[in-house]
Amino acid sequence: MARVGVMGGTFDPVHYGHLVTAEEARVQFTLEHVFFVPNRYPPHKALDQVTDPEHRYTMTQRAVQTNERFSVSRIEIDRPGPSFTIDTLEALRKEYRAQDLFYITGADAILQIVRGEWERSAELLTLCQFIAASRPGFPLEVHDLRKYNVTGRPLDNLHVMEIPALAISSTDIRRRVAEGRPIRYLLPDEVAEHIAEQGLYRRSVRSLE
Ligand code: NAP
DSSP states (O other), X not given: OOOEEEEEEOOTTOOHHHHHHHHHHHHHTTOSEEEEEEOSSOTTSOGGXXXXXXXXXXXXXXXXXXXXXXXXXXXXXXXXSOOOHHHHHXXXXXXXXXXXXXXXXXXXXXXXXXXXXXXXXXXXTTSSEEEEEEBTTBOOOHHHHHHHOOSSSOOTTEEEEEOOOOOOOHHHHHHHHHHTOOOBTTBOHHHHHHHHHHTTTOSOGGGGO
């Protein structure tokens, strides 16, 4: 059976940090395909703080179009209510076995999960493999994961992956657009075009945070 990756995100907007992480996971873990899953309603953010889900979905689609091993799923965009990751992984588990399904996260997200801060975190950790990206500036130590693990179960399905440093963040990109500063080379040109065409992020960034 195919091994697949799932890269969840708010992607507001998607940028090269997300793409590098997914590609590194694909190669290091011999994944046949990586599905990017933009959320509709991020459970950890107020709805008025995030851009319309259809814009975030379109930007993510435009970002992955040159990689035949990447695609974008509407599973969370089309599901009403908060986009809990556990609901997404439970749905995907109908198609993939736990050993073939790899959820790709950053350092912050995986620490939140092992601390039990996500919806049904302990159960979530049983559903698939986890690839946690450690990057300069956001280092992830295995002993931190063990120290903060409140789930009461071993974390042997959790893999730490080193990725190259890319000091890019969606928050900084939004701020740059609001301030009229360049965003070229921080994200694919197609995403920058969508931002310009649709006039996204032009209002003060303060109201976006
Ligand atoms: P995001 O800002 O779009 O980021 C997506 C992922 O990319 C994150 O894991 C983030 O790592 C990583 N990333 C960001 N910048 C990067 C860079 N320069 N280089 C490498 N990696 C980078 O999405 P988000 O708002 O953090 O949400 C992530 C996912 O968690 C979403 O699918 C959301 O729905 C889910 N979530 C679920 C629950 C729940 O089910 N209760 C709660 C919270 C979040 P970091 O983790 O280090 O920021």
